[in-house]
Amino acid sequence: MAETICDRSSELLGDYVENRLAPAERTAMDAHFETCAACVELLRSYMAIPEIARRATAVNMPPEARERLRQFLAANKSRG
Numbered sequence: 001m002a003e004t005i006c007d008r009s010s011e012l013l014g015d016y017v018e019n020r021l022a023p024a025e026r027t028a029m030d031a032h033f034e035t036c037a038a039c040v041e042l043l044r045s046y047m048a049i050p051e052i053a054r055r056a057t058a059v060n061m062p063p064e065a066r067e068r069l070r071q072f073l074a075a076n077k078s079r080g
């Protein structure tokens with residue numbers, strides 16, 4: 001198997017969160033989230049990041065910005 005469904009869903013996660021998936025893909029993602037705790041966890045952490053920060057992580061982030069993002073994510077996580 002070249003690619004697991006988890007690899008696929010992590011690739012599609014950004015589009016899923018931003019509502020850019022085709023309906024069939026979205027349905028497949030939803031079905032996968034029902035059964036896969038690892039991907040739900042990934043989805044949660046992804047959704048905790050504001051879009052602007054997600055874009056910022058795509059480029060090289062200065063260490064202080066990265067640290068602030070890390071703290072932001074940690075704070076969000078503890079709120080559950």
Ligand SMILES: [Zn+2]
Nearest residue numbers: 005006036039
């Ligand atoms: Zn999965």
